[in-house]
Amino acid sequence: MTYKRIVAFGCSNTxxxxxxxxxxxxxxxxxxxxxxxxxxxxxxxRKLNISDVQNLAWGGLSNHEILxxxxxxxxNQDDLVVIAWSFxxxxxxxxxxxxxxxx
Numbered sequence: 001m002t003y004k005r006i007v008a009f010g011c012s013n014t015x016x017x018x019x020x021x022x023x024x025x026x027x028x029x030x031x032x033x034x035x036x037x038x039x040x041x042x043x044x045x046r047k048l049n050i051s052d053v054q055n056l057a058w059g060g061l062s063n064h065e066i067l068x069x070x071x072x073x074x075x076n077q078d079d080l081v082v083i084a085w086s087f088x089x090x091x092x093x094x095x096x097x098x099x100x101x102x103x
Contacts, residue, residue, distance in 0.1 A: 003080040005052040007073065008041035009066050010084035014057035015039060041082060050080070062090035 008014055016022050016039025023034040035055055036042075045053045056069055063086050075081060 002078065003048065003050055004078040005054060005076065005080070006041055006045050006048075006050050007075060007079050007081050008053065008055045008057055008084075009070055009082070010057040011061045011066070011086040011090075012057075012059035014041060014055065014084045015059055016042075017059050040084075044082065048080070057084070060090070061086055063088065064091065 015033070016036030017024075019036035019038040021034065021038065022036035023029065025031045025033040039055065041053050041055050041057075045051070056073065057066075061069075066083065066086060070081075070083065
C-alpha cells in the first residue's frame, strides 16, 4: 500500500518541542505553535517520501487524551497513523461537557 499522509499523535516529543524551528504558543504570536521540521513525524515522512503530515500532538497530553484525539479523528484509507504514547503518570478527566482537569 502507498501512504499519502502521516497522521501523528503524541505529546511534546512528537511535536518536537525545543527542536530548531519550534516556537511555543504565546500572546505575541496569537497563540500559534510552530512545529519543528525536525520532529520525528516529519523526519519519518521524508524517509518514506510522504509530503502530507498532520501532526495532532500537543505538549503535555496524557495517554487518555491522545486516545480521545485518535477516536475523534477522521482517517483516510491511505493514511499511515503513528502514535507515541506519553508518560503513564499523566492523567485527564472527562465530563460529558468536555475535559475538566489535567494532572
